Amino acid sequence: MSKIKKKIKTIKVDLDKCNGCRACEVICSAYHANPKYSSNNPARSRIRMIRDPMRDVYVPVYAGEYTAAECMGRDKYIIDGKEYDECGFCRAACPSRDAFKEPDSGLPLKCDMCEDEETPLCVKWCLNEALIYEEREEEVDEEVKHEDVEIGLKAMVNKYGLQNVIDTVTRMSQKS
Amino acid sequence: MRYSETGFNLEIDLTRGNIERVETDPKLTELHLGGLGTNSKILWDAVSPDTDPFAPEVPLIFSTGLLCGTPAPGANRTIITAYSPQTLLMGYSMMGGFFAPELKYAGYDKVILRGKSPNLVYIWIHNDKVEIRDASHLSGKGAVETQELIKKELNEPNAHVAAIGLAGENRVGMASIEQGRSSASRLGLGAVMGDKKVKAIAVRGTKDINLARPAEFVELCNEVLEYIKYRNANPVPNVMTILQGLGSPQEMLHVDEKWHTENFVWGNARVRRKDFWNKEIEERWKNVQLNVRKRLISCYNCPMKCGAIITVPGLSTYMMKCFSKLTYSMAAFVDDLDFGFRIAQLATEYGVDGFSTPQTMAFAVELREAGILTDADFEGCPSDNQGMFYWLLDRIVRREGIGDILADGTYWAAKRIGKGAEQFAHNNIKKHEQLPLKLGMLNPVYFLMYATGEKINITQIEGQFPQSPFMTMEEREEFVRDWIQVPDEKFKQYLMDWEIRGERSNPYYPTVDMSVDIVDWQEMIHYFDDALGICAGLSSFPLKPPYHIHNYPKIISAATGIDIDEEGLKKVYRRNRNLLRAVNVRRGLRRADEVPPEDHWKKRFPELEKQLLDAYYKFKGWNMDGIPTKETLQELDLGYVAEDLEQRGILKDE
Numbered sequence: 001m002s003k004i005k006k007k008i009k010t011i012k013v014d015l016d017k018c019n020g021c022r023a024c025e026v027i028c029s030a031y032h033a034n035p036k037y038s039s040n041n042p043a044r045s046r047i048r049m050i051r052d053p054m055r056d057v058y059v060p061v062y063a064g065e066y067t068a069a070e071c072m073g074r075d076k077y078i079i080d081g082k083e084y085d086e087c088g089f090c091r092a093a094c095p096s097r098d099a100f101k102e103p104d105s106g107l108p109l110k111c112d113m114c115e116d117e118e119t120p121l122c123v124k125w126c127l128n129e130a131l132i133y134e135e136r137e138e139e140v141d142e143e144v145k146h147e148d149v150e151i152g153l154k155a156m157v158n159k160y161g162l163q164n165v166i167d168t169v170t171r172m173s174q175k176s
Numbered sequence: 177m178r179y180s181e182t183g184f185n186l187e188i189d190l191t192r193g194n195i196e197r198v199e200t201d202p203k204l205t206e207l208h209l210g211g212l213g214t215n216s217k218i219l220w221d222a223v224s225p226d227t228d229p230f231a232p233e234v235p236l237i238f239s240t241g242l243l244c245g246t247p248a249p250g251a252n253r254t255i256i257t258a259y260s261p262q263t264l265l266m267g268y269s270m271m272g273g274f275f276a277p278e279l280k281y282a283g284y285d286k287v288i289l290r291g292k293s294p295n296l297v298y299i300w301i302h303n304d305k306v307e308i309r310d311a312s313h314l315s316g317k318g319a320v321e322t323q324e325l326i327k328k329e330l331n332e333p334n335a336h337v338a339a340i341g342l343a344g345e346n347r348v349g350m351a352s353i354e355q356g357r358s359s360a361s362r363l364g365l366g367a368v369m370g371d372k373k374v375k376a377i378a379v380r381g382t383k384d385i386n387l388a389r390p391a392e393f394v395e396l397c398n399e400v401l402e403y404i405k406y407r408n409a410n411p412v413p414n415v416m417t418i419l420q421g422l423g424s425p426q427e428m429l430h431v432d433e434k435w436h437t438e439n440f441v442w443g444n445a446r447v448r449r450k451d452f453w454n455k456e457i458e459e460r461w462k463n464v465q466l467n468v469r470k471r472l473i474s475c476y477n478c479p480m481k482c483g484a485i486i487t488v489p490g491l492s493t494y495m496m497k498c499f500s501k502l503t504y505s506m507a508a509f510v511d512d513l514d515f516g517f518r519i520a521q522l523a524t525e526y527g528v529d530g531f532s533t534p535q536t537m538a539f540a541v542e543l544r545e546a547g548i549l550t551d552a553d554f555e556g557c558p559s560d561n562q563g564m565f566y567w568l569l570d571r572i573v574r575r576e577g578i579g580d581i582l583a584d585g586t587y588w589a590a591k592r593i594g595k596g597a598e599q600f601a602h603n604n605i606k607k608h609e610q611l612p613l614k615l616g617m618l619n620p621v622y623f624l625m626y627a628t629g630e631k632i633n634i635t636q637i638e639g640q641f642p643q644s645p646f647m648t649m650e651e652r653e654e655f656v657r658d659w660i661q662v663p664d665e666k667f668k669q670y671l672m673d674w675e676i677r678g679e680r681s682n683p684y685y686p687t688v689d690m691s692v693d694i695v696d697w698q699e700m701i702h703y704f705d706d707a708l709g710i711c712a713g714l715s716s717f718p719l720k721p722p723y724h725i726h727n728y729p730k731i732i733s734a735a736t737g738i739d740i741d742e743e744g745l746k747k748v749y750r751r752n753r754n755l756l757r758a759v760n761v762r763r764g765l766r767r768a769d770e771v772p773p774e775d776h777w778k779k780r781f782p783e784l785e786k787q788l789l790d791a792y793y794k795f796k797g798w799n800m801d802g803i804p805t806k807e808t809l810q811e812l813d814l815g816y817v818a819e820d821l822e823q824r825g826i827l828k829d830e
């Protein structure tokens with residue numbers, strides 16, 4: 001069985017250390033300006049502070065995938081008696097909030113971990129170490145696990161019937 | 177394109193309800209930078225000098241600094257300017273927080289409020305959309321509560337709101353303007369805002385601020401951050417704890433208050449309690465602070481954590497910084513920090529200054545003890561100290577009974593009360609209450625700063641140079657070794673030669689000329705900060721800060737594209753310093769007003785003090801009455817100021 005190496009990039013977010021200064025937003029928006037650093041505007045940042053000082057809520061969140069539709073319900077977490085609502089931990093650029101959208105065009109933004117830099121700049125500018133960059137390599141199996149495919153297909157068969165699934169797979173294979 | 181600034185002010189006429197976005201002259205940026213510098217210019221141009229601070233035509237200016245909204249660390253200050261109802265001079269008070277950058281992102285360098293609204297309103301600025309909105313439902317609401325209510329009704333959790341409480345609405349002379357963890361609290365500008373019937377300004381901005389030479393600028397910012405890291409890891413040795421690091425004094429972090437409680441004076445700035453601090457108090461106070469403190473927090477784009485979220489059981493949450501945790505307890509002679517945190521919660525909601533207010537209440541208590549105020553004045557007042565202070569605070573912000581007189585501050589209250597009450601308003605400079613500090617030997621540098629500072633608040637004038645000499649030569653050598661911030665090498669020698677005792681000690685050393693040099697350096701950095709919107713905590717206030725005369729010109733040039741070097745920047749400082757002085761001279765400020773409290777030092781030296789003031793005026797290019805001469809003004813492109821002062825007969829041909 002062959003193995004491949006995969007680089008895993010992580011930004012560890014320590015909410016307890018966050019001082020709420022938004023330096024992460026500042027340098028992110030400056031870095032992604034065109035030309036680089038030519039302007040500054042936290043509304044364009046790919047990291048955003050969900051911030052409510054009166055409730056001691058400080059959550060830096062990174063822009064993840066764009067989603068066209070909002071969820072049917074809103075997240076609400078309670079951790080150590082403190083309430084985090086309005087999707088405080090969600091990374092999606094979605095219609096339910098204005099985070100992670102270009103203010104002019106409304107186009108979605110996504111964190112790219114500052115690919116040209118050694119470490120993401122939000123981490124570099126976070127002197128309080130609420131944001132910590134970690135990189136590790138993992139070896140993963142290259143093979144496809146047939147059991148997993150079968151579990152997925154069984155669910156489709158239950159829902160649509162075997163013939164529908166066969167037809168769809170046939171059509172897909174002809175297209176590709 | 178304009179760099180580092182938006183190039184637009186928002187001018188609002190509250191009487192007519194007119195709102196205009198007005199382009200500014202880029203030449204003014206070159207001459208004055210921005211912030212305090214351009215505020216002074218606006219105030220000079222705006223109104224005739226004898227105008228009442230509450231006259232509708234006096235502009236109340238909320239200004240960003242030139243670097244606010246750029247990535248420069250700590251560039252977040254709002255500089256608020258009007259005439260102070262207390263001092264009657266130009267009042268400028270500043271706050272950190274998040275307001276100034278947000279205003280820049282909305283597309284404005286300043287908000288200039290003129291006129292008076294017929295009803296209580298708040299202003300909502302959302303990029304190009306600006307509204308004057310009814311605030312009648314917010315009347316009487318707390319300053320912190322108001323910020324939350326406005327964000328909620330606008331459904332804008334990311335808006336930043338500067339608001340007044342009941343004190344501002346009632347034109348209390350020590351009313352503050354509160355915003356998040358910050359407040360512009362000195363000199364009563366909250367009363368001016370209340371007089372204009374503006375409860376709050378809310379702002380949300382999502383536009384860009386541009387930089388002239390981006391890569392160079394960000395590299396300079398990286399250097400600043402690196403130096404902050406270095407300083408955080410290397411506290412200055414051989415000075416007391418609160419002077420070792422950067423930021424404003426780390427009062428929310430530290431729990432050891434031996435120094436403040438034993439060196440600052442209690443009551444109406446009277447009693448030094450040299451044996452106050454003990455193990456039991458230390459333990460109790462520490463518990464109180466750690467229990468109410470939820471998190472140490474920062475202003476916009478700054479790694480220092482000078483503020484804290486405070487939640488006292490049973491009271492709504494508020495934010496605090498610096499020394500106000502102690503001012504109420506010490507003024508009231510209450511040996512309990514819990515009282516300090518509790519009454520500060522109410523005082524923050526009411527929106528009052530944490531120095532002038534407790535001092536004024538302690539002044540009232542003394543007047544009662546002296547029989548100048550009577551039991552009739554205190555009818556209904558509880559007899560215990562805590563109760564008395566809560567009662568007085570309520571009377572003051574509501575302007576009820578004796579509170580109506582006290583609400584104007586100790587100077588004006590004493591005048592109205594008479595019967596010798598003036599003797600009890602003993603801790604003022606230019607009619608404004610000062611830190612409760614009483615010392616032994618005159619310090620010539622501090623004498624000059626207290627006497628001549630236009631901010632009338634020592635913490636906004638001091639900095640850079642150690643407050644007292646180092647004990648040994650080794651300590652001095654260690655200090656000067658990496659002292660890169662000095663504008664000139666001579667300052668190192670001043671410090672090396674400064675002794676605790678003997679010929680080269682206070683009050684005759686630093687010598688008169690050296691003292692003037694040192695004060696000029698300290699003032700200069702504050703004037704830069706107040707024009708640029710950089711927090712004093714990263715620049716003019718602490719020892720060995722990351723911003724200084726040698727990197728500021730590069731930072732300003734890269735941000736704005738304005739070609740400026742150290743000499744050019746020093747000239748801007750002198751221009752702004754002289755323009756501000758001229759605004760106040762036109763309102764009657766003279767040498768006779770430049771007097772520290774008589775009892776500030778036990779040992780005074782009238783002849784030396786005269787020499788110090790003479791030398792300072794001469795160095796500044798002022799006449800012996802503290803008025804800038806025609807030549808000085810002309811050299812600084814302020815010929816129009818000289819002309820005006822001549823026409824008024826303030827400057828005469830000599």
